[in-house]
Amino acid sequence: MRTIGELQDSLDADLAWRRSELHSYLVSVRRSSTDSVTQRSLCRAGVPLLYAHWEGYAKHSLSAYIHFVGRRRLTYRELHPGFVALGIEAEADAQVGISATRKMIWRTHALLTRDSDRASIPWRKGVDTQSNLNSSRCFELFALVGLDASPIQLKSRLIDYELLRVRNEIAHGQYLSVDSAAYEELHQEVLSILAFVRNTISTAAENGAYRRSATPGSPDPADLPT
Template identity: 35%
Template sequence: MRQLRTVDLLLEHLDEDMAWRIKEVHQFKTAVEKASGKNVDAHIRAGIAMLYAHWEGFVKGAANAYVNYVSHRANQNRDLKPCFVALGMKTKLASANASSKSEVVIDAVTYLLDELNRPIRLPRSEAIGGESNLSSLVFLNITGWIGIDSTPYSTRFPLIDATLLDNRNRIAHGEYLSVNAERFYELTGEVLEMLRWFKTDIENAAVQNSFLKA
């Protein structure tokens, strides 16, 4: 990922990443509309797998782009929301949590206190998204790391887990799946809407400096 040093670069990156995904989703939708017979089911199965790929790809990519942007701000740890401080120090904190030795834990706490007055040090690529399969629980974890309110998405969690992820897994394992064209069109609209929500949330967070403490 390129270095997103300014808000404009971040917004441009998100626009570009969203644009090609929307184009590809509409191409699959058009393919289903033009298909006939058994080809309809084949295009729908491929389309559902593709929809999931764009759901996971955009959310993880946008979250990492936002972290990349925040990493270039050079704000001190004490000025940032705890989620970003935790993200920058999670390796150190994890080692302390896994140890029963006093010197390891004390060293981690000393490190934390010393870092408060220093610029944030965040990974600038792949800071988020090591977990596979973007279920609602994984999505909640991602929004937690970057301070995005997940509440508006909660009504879509059954869709994410049962309709999108479970069906994608069944398709990936070679199972036959029959979803009618009308439901596929609805699912296409619902997934694109969620991606637009997330894009807007990231954009607003960056523009409004939501990564800083109130």
């Protein structure tokens, strides 16, 4: 994941198959008899599928972005504070056999003295969505890598209740009625959120938003032709 093009290809390819699968499922819902047992069953089963693609794409995209930034080979001084935190925390975790107090001192010393060191961002690990990607966790992950999630903050209730809560209750065997109109609306909302994730990360990469002093619209020197 060395270039912006490679990052965007990864974002687009992962989004494409998810859109295709969700569209095929929606077609099945539409073709089923209105208000039939089959349609209601498809709608109920479709909510966990929508949630799976929401969590899966968010995890893939944010992990791909961290991978991309990690391969920039930048110093801590050059990076957005969130990426500095990722790197320092990963290195602190690798300090085995020392007490919590000494690890705290090590972390502070690193922050004070290692500005010019090349950042050690744990891009192979990816992000942890904790298998329950609610709006709060989503916004925290966005903030960690310097991305603005405010455009979807109004979607918090949809993510937490109409998607995650319903998914959990259905997955645990509870009966919830989901009609075709509600399912189709949720389908469209999830697709719009996935598109937001894709576009936000792509724009951040293009603008070099992962840099501490990035100027909007300015390309990363690493992507300029030599």
